[in-house]
Amino acid sequence: MVPEILVMIACFLQRLPARTLLLPLIFFLVLPILACRPAAEGEKDKEQVLRFTVIDAFRIPILATADEQLAHARSDFEEVHEKKAALKAVAALHPTARRHAAMAALELAYLELGPDYRLADSRQCSLAMEQYRDILDTFSDLPEVAAKSLWYQGWIASDLLGDRRCGLTYYQRIIDQYPNESLHFLPPAPWLTIHRTEESVEHRLSYSNPGLTWADVAYLEIIRYATEQERAWAALLAIRANHGNDGFAGIALKVFLTGHDFEERSEQLTRSYLAQSSADQAIKDDLQLVLSAHLGDAESSKETLR
């Protein structure tokens, strides 16, 4: 059938003069050239276009979720003011995500202390304290935020401003108001994995999850800064009650031994800790050293250090 059609066409063409065929010929020449042109450049990339907003004169990307917005704010910025703007954007762009807004606010308050809190002056400390107070007022319904805010206020007061009494007040408030609030260093972030499981692996922090509460670290600070021996001892016992003889209890014991008078009860407690085979060896070495120092057994301490 096809050859016959071709013959018919050819027969038809045969009857036409060459001049008549010129126009169709040009048409057929142009048609494939147009058809074979590469696709327009604009069509090949349909990348998602990010929208931006301006906060404090910085262009901040508007991300889809509060998680992404917070992750972006936590990433590295060359300019600390840009980081602050990014943190502010979390609450501004995702007003319903209160927990994320609170986390961002905590980081903003921390940034008030400057790049290194060890160099923070009293004005910076006051600004940070003020912000932590605001956070406490604003997010009192979020216990993990409120507990952290209280602890930081206590820390600034006792560690940076040297006001131990004030600091202990905040720590005591944590123990009273949030005795069981877990301490999270940072919310877990997913690893990106290309294994077929497609399951995100939990964020592996550079230190293990301590299994601590804000009340535990508040007790530790009470041990450190309480001038009353009994108050510190009570805090130590509270930690032992929660943690037995684990590493954190060892640290608490070491802080107690280095900051308070040596007593028989503390010696017994130390010896019982040292007798634990499962206890961390480094802590045990420290405790042995402190114990030896208290007992005046210098030789023993040297041997331990070796």
Next chain:
Amino acid sequence: MKLKHELRRCRQSFHLRVFLALVLVIVIFLPVTGYVGYLQALKVAEDQMEQYTIGTADQISKRVTSFLAQHTYNVNLLASLFEKGLINATDDRELLNYFRLFRKDHPEFVNIYFGDERGRFVMVPPQSPEVYKIFDPRQRPWYRGAVESRGIHWTDVYLFASTQKPGITVSAPIYADNKLLRGVCAIDIDLVAFSKFLQGIDIGDQGVAYIFENRTGHLIAHPLLAGLPEKADKLGLLRACLGDLTTRKTGFGRTSYAGGQYFTAYSRYPGKDWTVGVTLSISEYLKKIQVIRATTITLVIVAILISSFLSYLLAKTIISPLLRLQQGIERITSGDLEYRVAIKDPDIARDLARSFNRMALSLRRSLAELKSTYVKLQDKEKLAAVGKMTAGIAHEIKNPLGIILGSTQVVLDRKRPWEMREKAASFIMEEVMRLDNTLKAFLAFAKPATPVFGEIDIIRLLEETLSATEERYREDGYLFVRDFPERVPLLEADPSQLRQIFTNIFLNSCKAMPDGGIITIRIRAEKEPEMLTINKRFISLRNPFAVARHWLIVSIRDEGQGISAERLEKIMEPFVSFRDDGIGLGLSIVAQLVKLHRGHLQIESREGHGTTFHIFFPCLLQRPLSDDEPTDS
């Protein structure tokens, strides 16, 4: 039917066949050449892509090695400074200052820190306070690793708590002069630098280079990690590639994913449980080849079209002289022997035209000779015919004369009774009348009147002829059936002679059916009708000099008893009659008159099936009959 006819005509067209032959060669050869070229280019490009992918993965490995080696040097330098006492490890403030300066020079250092055997820990920038309070460096992998290896230690890759981006720590132990461990210094390195480096590699929009940990599949470096937080949707491709190549136990190969083809090459990073991967989109990489393909297709199509057009012209050029020759042959065939073909084309066509013209010249001479011969032959035939006629006349006259003589004697014999003499006188009268008729017929045959030609409408003439005789024939039981087309071409003929032709044939047909019957008259016009069929049922008288392409054919058919083959051969001869009442000149006169009109006479007969007279007259055409023009009724 028309389509089939058209197709048959097309197939027989030499022009078309030459054209199609050329086009077919082009249509097959050009695309095949283009396709083979494309395949070769594709193969080369794919090989290049493989090499490029594998080479890129190796280059990345080398770059990573160089990057890590630089940090090995840095941490070694730091440890040496401690060991040489250039940094006072016991002074926290000095340590902090030094670390800050060191970090300022190396922005890629996320953290620089020092931990000692007593659990003291100094870091720039500082840890968050809640971490610092409970932090014990001696429990950390970077510390333990350095102590256990007594040298440089690289930790596993982990995510930084602050930036949540992959990082790695390199640490080195610090020893006192007495070989006692004083502590460990370490540097946290942000591996986003890898991601940024990979982001900068130009491997196409869909291509991606990445580094992952073999055991966990964790992405250590990927352009995704260098930019803004994004969903990990793009990792589906990498998972598919990893799964595919792991199944095939190969380090490189193709993978199909989401309708696309990708090529992946893995390069194991030496010394670590890492793999450097490069995945490229084949279609994207082969885009240039696609452009080549598109260009090839375009060129092939253009070449086919141009070549077809040129083939058409070429075929026309080849055929044109042949067409002119054909035209010449037709003119020669139609009797125009003076016609000459003028072809200026070189080579064969010109030679062919010369030969043709020589042939035409030769033909003209031959025809002249033939005519001369024919005239001589005619003279001889005439002499023979005169002799034959003389014998026939003698035969035809002898009998009546005998009767006249006998009857005259009876008339002159007064002794005879008056009635007898009167009857004899009537015999004489009859015979004289018969002789008169015979002589008239003879004269008509021997010296027919010169035809006076005029343009004749054969249908009209036949109707006039029939109107004069049809009534009488109908009374005798004859019926004339007409099978005429609506219009026919005109004839150049003498109307009176034509009437005589038809009258004689009608008379002959009626005599063939003594008891009456149907006489069918059919007229048709044909282009080059078949007249040469030699069959026992036919007798054909052709005029050798009557040349025409278009003919008008009058067929007169009776339903008589027909004529046997033997009689059919003699039926045209003069004085040959197969009836008692005939003198045998009727059909001879018909044949003679037809010849005078440059026509042919063909008689078709079979015993028991009637006889048909076909008379062929050359047409006078106002316009030529087209091949497919229907002239038949």
